[in-house]
Amino acid sequence: MLPQHYTSSHHRAPLSAMTDNEFESLVARLEAYARAEPANYRWRVIGLALLGDVYLWGVLLLLLAVVGVSIWFIAALKAIAVKLLIVFVPLIWVLAKALWVVLSPPEGVRVTRRDAPELFAMIDGIRSQIGAPEFHEVLIDGDFNAGVVQVPRLGAFGWFKNYLLIGLPLLKALTPEQFRAVLAHEYGHLAGGHAKLSNWIYRQRLRWTRLLSSLEASGSDGGVLFMGFLKRYAPYLNAYSFPLARANEYEADAVSAKITSASAAAQALTAVKVGSSYLAETFWPGVYRNASHTAAPEKTPYMHLSTQLHADQGSMPATRWLESALKDKTSVADTHPSLSDRLKAINAEPQLALPEEGLAADQLLGPSLDAVTQKLDAQWTQNVADAWRTRFQEASANRETLAALEARVASGETLELDDAFQRALLLDNAADKLPESIAAFRELHAQHPEENRVAIGLGTRLLFQEDESGIPMLEAVIARDPSSAVACGQAIYDFYRRHDRNDEAEALAKRVNALAEGNREADEERAAVRPEDTFIAHGLSDTALAELKQQLANISEVGDVYFVQKQCTHQPERKNYVVGFTIKNKWLGDKKTKINAAMVAMRTHVTYPGETMIIAFDANNEYYLKRMKAVAGAQVI
Numbered sequence: 352m353l354p355q356h357y358t359s360s361h362h363r364a365p366l367s368a369m370t371d372n373e374f375e376s377l378v379a380r381l382e383a384y385a386r387a388e389p390a391n392y393r394w395r396v397i398g399l400a401l402l403g404d405v406y407l408w409g410v411l412l413l414l415l416a417v418v419g420v421s422i423w424f425i426a427a428l429k430a431i432a433v434k435l436l437i438v439f440v441p442l443i444w445v446l447a448k449a450l451w452v453v454l455s456p457p458e459g460v461r462v463t464r465r466d467a468p469e470l471f472a473m474i475d476g477i478r479s480q481i482g483a484p485e486f487h488e489v490l491i492d493g494d495f496n497a498g499v500v501q502v503p504r505l506g507a508f509g510w511f512k513n514y515l516l517i518g519l520p521l522l523k524a525l526t527p528e529q530f531r532a533v534l535a536h537e538y539g540h541l542a543g544g545h546a547k548l549s550n551w552i553y554r555q556r557l558r559w560t561r562l563l564s565s566l567e568a569s570g571s572d573g574g575v576l577f578m579g580f581l582k583r584y585a586p587y588l589n590a591y592s593f594p595l596a597r598a599n600e601y602e603a604d605a606v607s608a609k610i611t612s613a614s615a616a617a618q619a620l621t622a623v624k625v626g627s628s629y630l631a632e633t634f635w636p637g638v639y640r641n642a643s644h645t646a647a648p649e650k651t652p653y654m655h656l657s658t659q660l661h662a663d664q665g666s667m668p669a670t671r672w673l674e675s676a677l678k679d680k681t682s683v684a685d686t687h688p689s690l691s692d693r694l695k696a697i698n699a700e701p702q703l704a705l706p707e708e709g710l711a712a713d714q715l716l717g718p719s720l721d722a723v724t725q726k727l728d729a730q731w732t733q734n735v736a737d738a739w740r741t742r743f744q745e746a747s748a749n750r751e752t753l754a755a756l757e758a759r760v761a762s763g764e765t766l767e768l769d770d771a772f773q774r775a776l777l778l779d780n781a782a783d784k785l786p787e788s789i790a791a792f793r794e795l796h797a798q799h800p801e802e803n804r805v806a807i808g809l810g811t812r813l814l815f816q817e818d819e820s821g822i823p824m825l826e827a828v829i830a831r832d833p834s835s836a837v838a839c840g841q842a843i844y845d846f847y848r849r850h851d852r853n854d855e856a857e858a859l860a861k862r863v864n865a866l867a868e869g870n871r872e873a874d875e876e877r878a879a880v881r882p883e884d885t886f887i888a889h890g891l892s893d894t895a896l897a898e899l900k901q902q903l904a905n906i907s908e909v910g911d912v913y914f915v916q917k918q919c920t921h922q923p924e925r926k927n928y929v930v931g932f933t934i935k936n937k938w939l940g941d942k943k944t945k946i947n948a949a950m951v952a953m954r955t956h957v958t959y960p961g962e963t964m965i966i967a968f969d970a971n972n973e974y975y976l977k978r979m980k981a982v983a984g985a986q987v988i
Contacts (some may be wrong), residue, residue, distance in 0.1 A: 374772075393595065457514050493653060495626060502514065524711070525706065528611060624676040629663070651725075671849065708945065785815075789812050813843045886981065931966045932949060
């Protein structure tokens with residue numbers, strides 16, 4: 352439920368057979384077409400969305416006809432008719448649920464005219480200027496955002512209820528006039544009918560997502576009627592609707608600048624970018640850092656946000672955040688244009704003018720401000736209570752572990768790698784001693800230069816300290832272990848962005864995404880043993896094989912054991928092994944219980960030389976036993 356929001360809203364379809372490059376190319380062509388022929392483009396989007404309904408209703412009517420005929424002739428067709436009913440009646444139910452997409456109303460603290468007269472006076476003033484429909488409810492939540500949400504009371508038949516959703520942190524980061532520009536932007540969506548059309552398009556996409564998920568979960572034979580269509584149609588609907596959503600943002604910005612001023616609109620856009628960076632990088636990390644030291648939150652975040660924001664203004668890197676935001680480019684990752692493009696469209700320059708203490712837009716809530724803040728803080732406290740308590744308990748245990756390790760070091764003991772690595776981590780994570788942690792990691796890295804976890808621990812902390820020497824360390828890890836590309840790449844990417852090295856950041860992102868896709872394919876290939884897999888000799892050294900045999904021999908439940916290597920296409924350097932076993936005395940007692948006991952023992956009492964999958968031959972896997980017997984040296988027990 353995110354049809355229109357002032358800040359970010361991603362618009363990629365969750366089900367898409369289209370590659371990123373194909374999506375970007377199609378969106379670029381459609382944006383050019385939308386600019387050249389806006390009316391025709393809009394009708395094509397509507398027509399494409401309706402095409403899905405035509406197909407779905409057509410198939411539904413066809414299935415109803417088949418069921419009706421089957422019932423009519425059930426006496427004559429007998430088993431065939433019954434089978435048709437078993438297949439098609441559940442499918443009709445799945446389709447019916449897909450046709451009826453109901454959106455839940457948004458959550459938040461409701462405020463009324465009596466609660467916040469100044470806020471509603473501002474809302475009424477903008478509405479009268481624009482001539483837009485009314486908001487039936489105004490809700491305040493804890494997000495740094497504002498948005499229009501339209502919820503159909505009658506599901507597929509409409510009758511919309513309009514919600515205005517306002518984030519309390521947003522009110523605290525804007526002046527009243529800047530918030531008025533935000534409000535005008537949201538009313539621009541409502542007056543232009545954007546929310547209603549976007550909401551309808553959103554429901555269409557949700558419908559197809561729900562249908563595909565239901566079909567996959569049910570395993571229905573009738574899914575063949577939709578899979579081919581869905582995998583082609585859904586990404587095209589998503590791409591076709593993308594330029595419409597982006598054009599709506601430009602139109603709403605124009606309304607905002609007209610109702611207030613280009614300067615107020617620019618200040619609001621600028622403050623939103625800087626404020627979101629402040630919350631993500633400074634405020635919330637500071638709040639959650641306290642979980643390591645207190646069993647429950649001692650400060651409520653929303654009540655203290657204004658005070659903390661003003662205390663941090665002098666030290667926050669607002670210029671860096673703003674410059675970084677201005678360098679962002681409009682892309683298909685977000686329906687909202689980039690900050691620089693939005694400012695250019697309203698012919699304005701970026702202006703950062705954060706409110707003075709006590710003069711922020713949250714004062715528009717009037718006498719209800721304290722009550723709303725307390726409710727949001729109470730909800731937040733309840734939501735984080737379990738995770739906060741768990742984090743405190745973990746941190747307390749970590750401090751005890753660190754104290755024991757430090758005592759061993761103080762006594763002159765040389766720690767083994769695992770204990771030394773844990774100590775280096777805990778010096779940072781449990782004791783907040785980052786310099787000492789880096790020193791410990793440096794010593795370990797000098798002793799174990801090829802140990803990936805040590806290089807990651809040191810490299811990420813160096814980059815956090817703005818030390819560029821962490822980059823080659825993490826790049827070396829990526830080269831050795833592509834599966835670490837995302838974790839290492841994120842740290843390097845963040846460093847590049849903080850230092851305005853955006854070209855390097857984008858090049859890295861493309862490379863890491865490609866590696867991540869390779870990791871996904873490799874993981875998927877290794878997720879199961881399949882009949883089409885090729886097995887080859889395990890290739891273990893005599894020492895490694897002898898150690899494995901010794902561990903397996905200690906498991907009394909198993910009989911014969913075979914160990915092979917699965918030949919993998921993706922990332923073949925990642926060895927993938929398969930171990931198969933039989934159980935002893937399979938004809939005595941409960942066979943299933945014996946298999947389960949042996950499987951548990953094989954998983955918990957044996958250390959394998961790499962990624963290993965375990966199969967029980969006696970659990971209807973005799974086919975794999977024949978395949979493994981054909982591999983030389985496969986039988987190890």
